[in-house]
Amino acid sequence: MANEQSNSANPNVDLKYRRKKNAEEMKHQVISFTLMIFFTLIAFAAVGIEGFSHWFIKPVILLLAAVQVVFQLYYFMHMKHKGHGTIALFLFSGLAVGLITVLVFTTIVWL
Amino acid sequence: MQSDERFTDATWPASPEKATLEGKNKYLGFWLFLGGETVLFASLFATYLALKDKVPNGDAALAKDLFELPLTFVATMLLLTSSLTSVYAMYHMKNNHFKQMQAWLVITVALGFAFLGLEIYEFNHYVHEYHHTFTSSAFGSAFYTLVGFHGGHVAFGLMWIISLMVRNARRGLNLYNAPKFYVASLYWHFIDVVWVFIFTVVYLMGMVG
Numbered sequence: 001m002a003n004e005q006s007n008s009a010n011p012n013v014d015l016k017y018r019r020k021k022n023a024e025e026m027k028h029q030v031i032s033f034t035l036m037i038f039f040t041l042i043a044f045a046a047v048g049i050e051g052f053s054h055w056f057i058k059p060v061i062l063l064l065a066a067v068q069v070v071f072q073l074y075y076f077m078h079m080k081h082k083g084h085g086t087i088a089l090f091l092f093s094g095l096a097v098g099l100i101t102v103l104v105f106t107t108i109v110w111l
Numbered sequence: 112m113q114s115d116e117r118f119t120d121a122t123w124p125a126s127p128e129k130a131t132l133e134g135k136n137k138y139l140g141f142w143l144f145l146g147g148e149t150v151l152f153a154s155l156f157a158t159y160l161a162l163k164d165k166v167p168n169g170d171a172a173l174a175k176d177l178f179e180l181p182l183t184f185v186a187t188m189l190l191l192t193s194s195l196t197s198v199y200a201m202y203h204m205k206n207n208h209f210k211q212m213q214a215w216l217v218i219t220v221a222l223g224f225a226f227l228g229l230e231i232y233e234f235n236h237y238v239h240e241y242h243h244t245f246t247s248s249a250f251g252s253a254f255y256t257l258v259g260f261h262g263g264h265v266a267f268g269l270m271w272i273i274s275l276m277v278r279n280a281r282r283g284l285n286l287y288n289a290p291k292f293y294v295a296s297l298y299w300h301f302i303d304v305v306w307v308f309i310f311t312v313v314y315l316m317g318m319v320g
Contacts (some may be wrong), residue, residue, distance in 0.1 A: 013309055015121045019206060026202045033195045047315045048180050051240040054319045068243035069304050076198055076300045081203060086139060090146035098153020111136075111249075 032075040041063045115285050123207040124286075126258055128293035131286050140296045145301050151187030152305050155257040156312060161318070162253035165260055171248055172241040183314040186229045187306065190265075194223035194303040197296045209284045212292070219299065223269045230262045254313070261309055264302050271295050 043061040046052055074080040079088065126131040129138055164173045200215035234255070237243040245255045272295050279288045 018125055022202060023207050026199070029198045029202075031197070031200075033191075036191060037188075040191065043182050043311060043315060044180060044187075047318050056216055057319050058316055061311050065307050068307050071302055072194070072304045072307070076194060076303075077297055082262050087142040090143050091149060094146035094149035095153070097150050098156075101150075101154050102157040102160060105161040109161050111161060 029075055032071045035070050037067050039068050114181060115287050117283075118285065119127075120207050123284075125205070127207075127284070127286055127289035128207065129290070131290070134290035137294055139241065139292045141297060145297070148301065151192065152257075152260070155196075155253075155260055156308065159253040159257045159313065162249040165250050166248040170241045171260075172237075174225075174250070174313075175320050177237055177241060177243060178314050178317050182229065183310055186226055186233075187310050189222050189226045189229070190303055190306050193219045193226070194300055196222065197299045201293060201296050202284060204289060205282065206225070207284055212284070213276055213280070216272055216292075220269055220272055220276075223265055223272075223299075227262060227265050227269070234259075258309060258313065261302070261305050264305070267300055268295070268299050271298065 043064045046057050046060055049104075078084075079091075127134075166173065194297050196215050196219040200212045200219060203209075203211035203215060243251050243254075247253055268292055274293055275288070279291075282288065
């Protein structure tokens with residue numbers, strides 16, 4: 001896990017650097033938030049505006065949802081940082097089981 | 112390193128949530144739990160998709176009769192924004208700014224309550240206007256189970272964050288509570304991840320037909 005402790009002889013220099021890094025990361029977070037809002041607006045507009053066929057709308061809004069979730073996981077939940085290998089293994093295993101369940105329930109169950 | 116040691120801005124570690132062994136373990140353990148939650152919600156989604164619009168007769172309301180774009184849109188904006196405000200809270204946590212962190216958490220909680228209020232209004236509306244209840248159809252059961260489970264997670268997350276804020280109000284930040292705040296914010300983001308799929312799969316795709 002990213003767990004850098006201060007090695008600097010002067011902690012104030014280190015502090016300045018870390019504050020700058022944190023501020024920079026916060027800027028990336030705000031950018032990803034803006035993009036997420038933008039994708040949400042497109043998804044709602046695709047449904048709200050008449051005239052698109054549902055064969056077009058459904059894959060597009062699902063794709064937009066997937067992109068948003070990637071932003072959430074990798075930026076807001078910091079999965080892009082080092083040391084998230086085990087976490088990714090468990091999360092994606094969960095996701096794989098989940099997607100298979102969804103696939104089964106939407107295709108081969110009889111009701 | 113003592114977990115209740117007082118820190119200055121300069122001695123506060125770069126990743127306080129993972130600076131102790133307990134913090135590291137909590138962090139990993141919580142992510143494993145989120146892997147399990149993913150499976151839980153996926154099976155609820157699968158059930159919903161299989162039972163969508165399965166109603167006993169022609170009078171019962173279907174997804175496209177029930178859902179309305181403006182309400183879903185407002186709820187989505189509230190929850191997405193609360194995700195960003197909790198990122199701000201964690202930004203201040205990493206800078207050892209306890210007061211600012213608390214302030215952003217208060218905003219997060221307020222947005223969460225607004226979302227929950229809208230959801231209660233929505234369910235109430237469905238029950239009284241459309242007689243769409245938990246027991247009225249398989250569609251109703253699947254819908255309220257999935258969306259209600261998410262709402263339950265929101266309610267739990269709110270209680271969690273409020274308890275942390277109250278319990279640590281006078282303690283300030285240290286390595287004992289930094290992982291607690293951090294893990295609660297991860298949970299809050301996860302709730303938002305689930306909502307992204309709910310508004311897409313349940314509401315938007317429900318309206319498309």
